[in-house]
Amino acid sequence: MAMYNKGWSLKNAGGEELFYIKVQLDRAGHANREFPLTMWPFIQVAAFPVESMPARETWRQVTVEDPFTALAVGRRHAKDLAMRSRLECVIVGQASALNREIVDTPFAVRGQDDLFVEGRLQDLVRARRFSSGLEAFRSDVIATDNSDMGKATGSLSPPLAILDGSAAYLKWRHMFRGSNRVVVLDRADRAFEEAVHTLNDEYTLERDVTLEGDGDIDLGFEAVPPGVDVMAFWETAP
Numbered sequence: 001m002a003m004y005n006k007g008w009s010l011k012n013a014g015g016e017e018l019f020y021i022k023v024q025l026d027r028a029g030h031a032n033r034e035f036p037l038t039m040w041p042f043i044q045v046a047a048f049p050v051e052s053m054p055a056r057e058t059w060r061q062v063t064v065e066d067p068f069t070a071l072a073v074g075r076r077h078a079k080d081l082a083m084r085s086r087l088e089c090v091i092v093g094q095a096s097a098l099n100r101e102i103v104d105t106p107f108a109v110r111g112q113d114d115l116f117v118e119g120r121l122q123d124l125v126r127a128r129r130f131s132s133g134l135e136a137f138r139s140d141v142i143a144t145d146n147s148d149m150g151k152a153t154g155s156l157s158p159p160l161a162i163l164d165g166s167a168a169y170l171k172w173r174h175m176f177r178g179s180n181r182v183v184v185l186d187r188a189d190r191a192f193e194e195a196v197h198t199l200n201d202e203y204t205l206e207r208d209v210t211l212e213g214d215g216d217i218d219l220g221f222e223a224v225p226p227g228v229d230v231m232a233f234w235e236t237a238p
Contacts, residue, residue: 021035068117068120072109087138089125091127091141092146098164103120128141203233215233
């Protein structure tokens with residue numbers, strides 16, 4: 001559970017140790033919330049400022065032993081994904097298509113006895129846009145046609161920005177210069193040729209040739225699927 005906290009204190013009430021968190025209700029006031037001390041590890045400061053507290057608080061049981069996630073990233077990381085919110089990645093693209101890929105498309109990992117355990121990319125990506133609002137998030141999906149990217153991202157520079165599609169890359173390529181960027185281009189996109197030319201120009205003009213390998217990055221891929229081209233390079237500092 002995440003809260004916008006204004007301070008905390010510890011108290012013994014009836015033999016049970018409780019802690020109190022002072023939370024902002026609105027501009028004019030605040031209130032104390034009390035919790036058993038055993039809940040202390042499961043409460044964190046909200047990743048983004050909360051404009052107002054809900055009129056009715058909602059509680060839920062968090063599943064931290066999800067088999068699919070635990071097999072994919074390990075039990076320790078799966079628990080951290082389930083409990084802690086922070087924006088580590090922004091994905092810009094067509095929201096409906098991304099919803100189909102992230103939420104609707106089934107994936108599986110091999111578990112014990114060679115049995116497959118099914119899940120969704122959302123279990124790993126934790127996109128805030130596609131969550132119920134009560135789940136921890138690690139990424140957010142923003143539509144390409146968003147008119148105010150700065151407001152949508154909270155004016156933050158996430159560690160990773162994924163520009164999914166030619167339109168997303170051409171429109172927002174200048175927005176995330178402080179982030180590591182992944183650009184995904186589809187040959188079926190109407191603006192594919194323009195996007196490829198623009199990306200090639202970036203490679204030629206903005207690659208940091210002062211680094212080892214003239215700025216090219218060896219990703220260590222043994223092979224890529226047929227019809228897929230991959231390039232990676234360091235850019236000069238913005």
